[in-house]
Amino acid sequence: MSGGAADDPYDVVVVGAGVVGCAVARALARYPLRVALVEAADDVGEGSSKANTAILHTGFDAVPGTLEAGLVRAGHRLLGAYAAEAGIPVEPVGALLVAWDEEQRAALPGLAAKAARNGHHTTRLLGAAELRRREPHLGPGALGALAVPGESVICPWTTTLAYATQAVRSGVRLLLGRRVTAVSGAPGGPHRLSTTRGPLTARFLVNACGLYADRFDALLGVQDFAVTPRRGQLLVYDKPARALVRHILLPVPGPLGKGVLVAPTVYGNVLLGPTAEDLTDRTATGTTAEGLAGLREQGARIVPALVGEEVTAAYAGLRAATGREDYRCAARPALRYVTVGGIRSTGLSASLALAEHVLGLLAECGLRTGPERPLAPVRMPNLGEAFPRPYRDAAAVARDPGFGTVVCHCEHVTRGEVRAALASDVPPAGLDGLRRRTRAGAGRCQGGHCRPALQALFEEHRRSAGRRRYGKDGGAR
Amino acid sequence: MRHEGTREERAARAVDVLVVGAGPAGLAAAARLAAAGAGRVEVLEREPEAGGAARLCAHPGFGADRRGRPLDGPGYAGRAVRAAVRAGAAVRTGVSVTGWAGPLVLETTAPTGLEAVRARAVVLATGARERARPARLLPGTRVRGVLTAGELQRTVALFGPRPERIGQRAVVAGDGPEAGHAVRLLRRAGVAVVAVVGEGPRAAVRAGGVPVLAETAVTEVTGRGRLAGVAVRGRDGRPRTVGCDTLVLTGDWVPEHALARAGGLPLAPGGRGPLVDGALRTAVPGVFAAGGLLHGGEPAARAAAEGRAVATAVLAHLGGGAPRAAEGLPVETSGPLRWVHPGLLGPAPAPLLLQAEHTLVRPLLTVRQDGRVLHRGRPAGVLPAWRSLRLDARWTRGADPGGGPVVVDVRE
Numbered sequence: 001m002s003g004g005a006a007d008d009p010y011d012v013v014v015v016g017a018g019v020v021g022c023a024v025a026r027a028l029a030r031y032p033l034r035v036a037l038v039e040a041a042d043d044v045g046e047g048s049s050k051a052n053t054a055i056l057h058t059g060f061d062a063v064p065g066t067l068e069a070g071l072v073r074a075g076h077r078l079l080g081a082y083a084a085e086a087g088i089p090v091e092p093v094g095a096l097l098v099a100w101d102e103e104q105r106a107a108l109p110g111l112a113a114k115a116a117r118n119g120h121h122t123t124r125l126l127g128a129a130e131l132r133r134r135e136p137h138l139g140p141g142a143l144g145a146l147a148v149p150g151e152s153v154i155c156p157w158t159t160t161l162a163y164a165t166q167a168v169r170s171g172v173r174l175l176l177g178r179r180v181t182a183v184s185g186a187p188g189g190p191h192r193l194s195t196t197r198g199p200l201t202a203r204f205l206v207n208a209c210g211l212y213a214d215r216f217d218a219l220l221g222v223q224d225f226a227v228t229p230r231r232g233q234l235l236v237y238d239k240p241a242r243a244l245v246r247h248i249l250l251p252v253p254g255p256l257g258k259g260v261l262v263a264p265t266v267y268g269n270v271l272l273g274p275t276a277e278d279l280t281d282r283t284a285t286g287t288t289a290e291g292l293a294g295l296r297e298q299g300a301r302i303v304p305a306l307v308g309e310e311v312t313a314a315y316a317g318l319r320a321a322t323g324r325e326d327y328r329c330a331a332r333p334a335l336r337y338v339t340v341g342g343i344r345s346t347g348l349s350a351s352l353a354l355a356e357h358v359l360g361l362l363a364e365c366g367l368r369t370g371p372e373r374p375l376a377p378v379r380m381p382n383l384g385e386a387f388p389r390p391y392r393d394a395a396a397v398a399r400d401p402g403f404g405t406v407v408c409h410c411e412h413v414t415r416g417e418v419r420a421a422l423a424s425d426v427p428p429a430g431l432d433g434l435r436r437r438t439r440a441g442a443g444r445c446q447g448g449h450c451r452p453a454l455q456a457l458f459e460e461h462r463r464s465a466g467r468r469r470y471g472k473d474g475g476a477r
Numbered sequence: 478m479r480h481e482g483t484r485e486e487r488a489a490r491a492v493d494v495l496v497v498g499a500g501p502a503g504l505a506a507a508a509r510l511a512a513a514g515a516g517r518v519e520v521l522e523r524e525p526e527a528g529g530a531a532r533l534c535a536h537p538g539f540g541a542d543r544r545g546r547p548l549d550g551p552g553y554a555g556r557a558v559r560a561a562v563r564a565g566a567a568v569r570t571g572v573s574v575t576g577w578a579g580p581l582v583l584e585t586t587a588p589t590g591l592e593a594v595r596a597r598a599v600v601l602a603t604g605a606r607e608r609a610r611p612a613r614l615l616p617g618t619r620v621r622g623v624l625t626a627g628e629l630q631r632t633v634a635l636f637g638p639r640p641e642r643i644g645q646r647a648v649v650a651g652d653g654p655e656a657g658h659a660v661r662l663l664r665r666a667g668v669a670v671v672a673v674v675g676e677g678p679r680a681a682v683r684a685g686g687v688p689v690l691a692e693t694a695v696t697e698v699t700g701r702g703r704l705a706g707v708a709v710r711g712r713d714g715r716p717r718t719v720g721c722d723t724l725v726l727t728g729d730w731v732p733e734h735a736l737a738r739a740g741g742l743p744l745a746p747g748g749r750g751p752l753v754d755g756a757l758r759t760a761v762p763g764v765f766a767a768g769g770l771l772h773g774g775e776p777a778a779r780a781a782a783e784g785r786a787v788a789t790a791v792l793a794h795l796g797g798g799a800p801r802a803a804e805g806l807p808v809e810t811s812g813p814l815r816w817v818h819p820g821l822l823g824p825a826p827a828p829l830l831l832q833a834e835h836t837l838v839r840p841l842l843t844v845r846q847d848g849r850v851l852h853r854g855r856p857a858g859v860l861p862a863w864r865s866l867r868l869d870a871r872w873t874r875g876a877d878p879g880g881g882p883v884v885v886d887v888r889e
Contacts, residue, residue: 236611286618289697291616292614292616310612311612391586392584394487397586404589406586409523409573412575444609444735445606445609446611448624448631
């Protein structure tokens, strides 16, 4: 670790490189500030940001008037535009809230009215016949639905990576593998952060620690809320299942608890989940036999043909619930400290609007940003099935035969894409990170075919890039 | 298939027969077709080397060469490749078939470019794969150290038999012959095998002194980052934990049917390979299927025999007459059967191949049509879940071609 960089105070240190932290770092990169993005894990998006339902919400069902409602609505618009610019795959498939009993059907007009209060006036009630026409593989007993145009599926990995890449290209220092263990400093002076890889100094501090936001608050003596990890287990079905589902099929919330959703993914799969289990262990990202069995049972009711399809992946993510139906964002001017907490499940959708909101909170704390300047452009490699991918791109293959060499057969990922990811500005730390950047190993065989070959490519890159890397940022990346 | 990119310019080409997959079935089909003068016969293989899964099975059990010396998988695969090439087939490796541009036109991606290859007949021989952990619905934490036997083989093939590439203490799940092969491969690589866990009633595994837990299932994996142990449950229902940093999952084969399904081919119930008749014709005239795609986990010799059989059907198709799709009486299963092959009985008498969902002791097999018994018998003392049973074609004469489905029932 080079000592010089650590001695210079940063104007802002953002702690936590999930989708929210990366968005905040990217927003700060528009200004002539010294900014560091510090993350305990060895990659960006390693917590809740990597294991969610991959939906870009409109915010139609948020509690009207809340911070969340406003930010999700604004974030949906901002991220939709940014995705087109940055190459993040989005498919605006729309959602259907499907009613399976009279009580649920009776609740639909109320949900439409709530959507209208949230500024969404395009929802529409569908009868059973029209619902079946629009979603022919739905199970028997569906009585009707509320159609919500604008609800979209998105690639959560590319989103986080696009923010991080643009931030890094625009001058933000990304410090991975650094857990902040203590925060000190004289009153009025800068924050001194002890981390697992040396100290950092920051004039302003942003807590984007997700599941650990309350614990980071505690490092500054702040006690505002407690995070309850809420586990969501999900199943991903193989590509042939994609033809069974046209929209995001949402459950109607009701007194009998929340149901699960069935949704397409931009990778051409189908997602089923999540469960909702309140836990105490913030690392309990395992699946359970009961959880998976329950999902399959509910999936069989929603789209019966799903049962016959192969499961590609099973995973669990933790949402940062705080016991309140809203975000917990706060500016503490005396501490020059901003907390972005309680981003329960809509962080991806709200991320860009949250970042703008945090700029405002930092201004409240006294941050003077200086004049705005354009960000370095970013264009991410496409991981979506609805957009051209290299294995089908004759020009790319002609340019570099590596794009014609498929290494992951299930997902049609080419050696060219793997090499590009390994050499990117925010490179993966391992094969999991490589999977999130390329889809390599994410398919039906889960890397059983390609993992050894990917490992060899990874090591080959490490060897050839080793010297260059050591010359640069002291290994922080 | 859904997206047609504007940059997608494919070179168009035509051949007589296109075989997808250079495993034992595809190579045997190509060898026979080329030798019979079927014209340009081309085998497309996505891997850098031809030979299929046999290529990775560095153990005997693949018959013998001409001088009677036992063959291992790579030896067998090499011989199959040479036979196909010598017969005049073109075997192209590193070529991925990614979709269909028409009923008999396949889209390919290779370092040399994109092509749309038209054929007079297509043979799908894409093989089978072992189910990965999620498809087995094996819950627990997401950890490194859980792999299929195929991945174990690939790891050893690429990096050599080195424990630092695999682990220190392994549990092998499964009771087929693959479990025994995995045990030996792990030991050769210097990995201690602490247990073989099998769901069957008897230890069919030659595990060489390794404790075999019969009638036992792996129910959960534990650990953070790296596998730390597996929870197992035996017949007594009592769960216990076996410490290990490596879990090798064997068996549980499923067809690699993505291409077949992308082409809209209907599937056989149970087996989930494309539905074929006794002549190995699929629902699309001119498209045939053979080998592991129809019934995975079978010996290479059986796949090769089917490759030779499909060649006969392809030659008939190329010889003229109206192209015909699969036809015949639907064959259905009843009782604990994983699959029956072929799914359509016709046009000529053909033996049935079937596999049980779990190991059966003295199973009673009954074949009925419209309630009428066509065949009844106890074909085996023990029918292990991993071994298929061949039912010869004699009884099929009794089936009424105009009647209802033929139902194969099995019970203990």
